Amino acid sequence: xxxxxxxxxxxxxxxxxxxxxxxxxxxxxxxxxxxxxxxxxxxxxxxxxxxxxxxxxxxxxxxxxxxxxxxxxxxxxxxxxxxxxxxxxxxxxxxxxxxxxxxxxxxxxxxxxxxxxxxxxxxxxxxxxxxxxxxxxxxxxxxxxxxxxxxxxxxxxxxxxxxxxxxxxxxxxxxxxxxxxxxxxxxxxxxxxxxxxxxxxxxxxxxxxxxxxxxxxxxxxxxxxxxxxxxxxxxxxxxxxxxxxxxxxxxxxxxxxxxxxxxxxxxxxxxxxxxxxxxxxxxxxxxxxxxxxxxxxxxxxxxxxxxxxxxxxxxxxxxxxxxxxxxxxxxxxxxxxxxxxxxxxxxxxxxxxxxxxxxxxxxxxxxxxxxxxxxxxxxxxxxxxxxxxxxxxxxxxxxxxxxxxxxxxxxxxxxxxxxxxxxxxxxxxxxxxxxxxxxxxxxxxxxxxxxxxxxxxxxxxxxxxxxxxxxxx
Amino acid sequence: xxxxxxxxxxxxxxxxxxxxxxxxxxxxxxxxxxxxxxxxxxxxxxxxxxxxxxxxxxxxxxxxxxxxxxxxxxxxxxxxxxxxxxxxxxxxxxxxxxxxxxxxxxxxxxxxxxxxxx
Numbered sequence: 001x002x003x004x005x006x007x008x009x010x011x012x013x014x015x016x017x018x019x020x021x022x023x024x025x026x027x028x029x030x031x032x033x034x035x036x037x038x039x040x041x042x043x044x045x046x047x048x049x050x051x052x053x054x055x056x057x058x059x060x061x062x063x064x065x066x067x068x069x070x071x072x073x074x075x076x077x078x079x080x081x082x083x084x085x086x087x088x089x090x091x092x093x094x095x096x097x098x099x100x101x102x103x104x105x106x107x108x109x110x111x112x113x114x115x116x117x118x119x120x121x122x123x124x125x126x127x128x129x130x131x132x133x134x135x136x137x138x139x140x141x142x143x144x145x146x147x148x149x150x151x152x153x154x155x156x157x158x159x160x161x162x163x164x165x166x167x168x169x170x171x172x173x174x175x176x177x178x179x180x181x182x183x184x185x186x187x188x189x190x191x192x193x194x195x196x197x198x199x200x201x202x203x204x205x206x207x208x209x210x211x212x213x214x215x216x217x218x219x220x221x222x223x224x225x226x227x228x229x230x231x232x233x234x235x236x237x238x239x240x241x242x243x244x245x246x247x248x249x250x251x252x253x254x255x256x257x258x259x260x261x262x263x264x265x266x267x268x269x270x271x272x273x274x275x276x277x278x279x280x281x282x283x284x285x286x287x288x289x290x291x292x293x294x295x296x297x298x299x300x301x302x303x304x305x306x307x308x309x310x311x312x313x314x315x316x317x318x319x320x321x322x323x324x325x326x327x328x329x330x331x332x333x334x335x336x337x338x339x340x341x342x343x344x345x346x347x348x349x350x351x352x353x354x355x356x357x358x359x360x361x362x363x364x365x366x367x368x369x370x371x372x373x374x375x376x377x378x379x380x381x382x383x384x385x386x387x388x389x390x391x392x393x394x395x396x397x398x399x400x401x402x403x404x405x406x407x408x409x410x411x412x413x414x415x416x417x418x419x420x421x422x423x424x425x426x427x428x429x430x431x432x433x434x435x436x437x438x439x440x441x442x443x444x445x446x447x448x449x450x451x452x453x454x455x456x457x458x459x460x461x462x463x464x465x466x467x468x469x470x471x472x473x
Numbered sequence: 474x475x476x477x478x479x480x481x482x483x484x485x486x487x488x489x490x491x492x493x494x495x496x497x498x499x500x501x502x503x504x505x506x507x508x509x510x511x512x513x514x515x516x517x518x519x520x521x522x523x524x525x526x527x528x529x530x531x532x533x534x535x536x537x538x539x540x541x542x543x544x545x546x547x548x549x550x551x552x553x554x555x556x557x558x559x560x561x562x563x564x565x566x567x568x569x570x571x572x573x574x575x576x577x578x579x580x581x582x583x584x585x586x587x588x589x590x591x
Contacts, residue, residue: 295574445488
């Protein structure tokens with residue numbers, strides 16, 4: 001059997017009027033027409049406030065009630081509203097109403113507002129005669145208070161729902177979810193929590209001891225503060241559980257007799273903070289390692305520079321090597337100690353070592369990136385080649401030339417070749433003894449093998465070639 | 474075992490530190506061989522045996538413990554060198570003397586002497 005609600009409402013002795021979301025009157029029953037003393041045709045299709053002009057407090061009250069219904073999708077009531085009605089003879093009759101505004105949904109959104117009004121003028125007049133205007137004022141103040149309480153509650157619920165910290169309210173000794181905000185649902189990766197116990201909703205936390213903690217709080221009435229506690233949560237079905245680090249509090253809720261009735265869970269996800277602290281620890285340790293290593297290199301340079309030389313001469317050599325090392329560090333610092341370009345290493349190191357004589361250089365090569373350790377090593381090699389050239393080689397004469405080339409090795413992936421060719425200088429002789437410079441140069445920069453670097457003391461000019469790996473990141 | 478006249482393998486990836494170490498151990502009267510990569514160390518050990526060794530723990534980001542195991546198998550005594558402030562070696566190397574960079578001649582000498590005696 002189909003029930004014809006329009007017919008039922010139409011015959012109801014209670015006045016009903018239906019408005020669309022623009023507050024246009026789309027339907028009303030006969031009782032409404034009788035109560036408002038209007039004809040159907042004179043008001044249907046008209047906006048509520050055009051059909052029944054209103055101003056001041058009554059208008060405010062009514063308009064805000066409609067707004068409330070449209071904003072929240074929930075019914076709203078006006079306990080008492082003064083609304084003057086123009087009678088058929090043109091006289092204004094002051095009437096008092098009580099009204100309920102109910103949203104009517106279609107396809108999930110509010111399509112109409114059903115206003116159900118009860119004319120309480122007679123009751124109100126009786127009251128007035130008893131208590132002049134006092135009762136009206138009291139009713140209004142109660143109404144205002146109700147409205148502000150309602151707003152406050154809504155604000156709190158809104159705040160709770162959208163708070164950045166995760167929050168849930170657990171009720172009863174078995175910790176049943178009464179409320180859980182967005183952040184909480186996001187953290188645990190599910191939103192079907194309400195009504196379930198923690199053990200049912202989050203079975204993976206039982207073994208991790210969290211139910212025991214909740215039991216303790218419930219029994220003792222003492223809050224529990226969790227600092228950087230690890231919890232493993234199965235955030236998505238079929239995915240491995242994810243580890244989180246949380247700061248949180250279990251705060252007991254008491255009733256009027258000081259009995260615990262539930263627990264508020266509130267806290268923050270500090271996983272990223274903790275991870276970043278750990279990363280920082282690793283970085284500090286790495287930096288320490290790097291500094292110690294650099295100190296050891298400096299120590300090695302000092303020993304190699306100062307041994308068996310006059311103090312002044314040794315100091316000059318040592319200082320120049322230290323500057324080369326510092327230049328390499330500068331280049332690396334620009335790229336956060338991750339890499340340096342061969343071209344820059346060659347140019348910066350050579351310039352620092354030979355000054356004006358850089359004009360006698362010819363530099364050419366591919367774009368090649370070196371890891372920090374290789375970059376420092378190449379710097380030191382170039383520095384030694386430069387100082388040797390200044391002292392004995394092509395740079396000791398203003399006609400001398402130095403050709404520096406670096407190319408990707410087409411035979412071996414990840415390797416490059418580096419060559420240094422001097423010409424136009426004095427006749428080159430093979431040195432009698434092997435100093436630090438020659439020793440360093442002849443090791444190459446990272447292979448350490450016998451054949452990775454070759455020095456040729458050609459009388460026409462020193463030639464050096466080397467093969468090494470580069471950074472492929 | 475005596476350091477003087479012994480064959481010492483030096484494993485250090487920073488060549489300048491390696492040279493300094495080389496000079497320092499040579500000055501103690503030992504015969505030294507310096508290698509700067511894991512690969513070269515392994516290939517050297519495949520053809521030669523050493524009495525003593527100094528191992529940089531971190532070689533181009535790679536830990537040298539497998540090398541230490543190989544040395545131990547060959548009966549070669551060794552010490553570790555490290556740039557890390559405090560380093561926790563695996564259990565089996567807990568008693569191996571360790572020098573911290575930048576180290577000096579005396580520290581290396583004492584560590585070598587200690588490991589040579591054990």
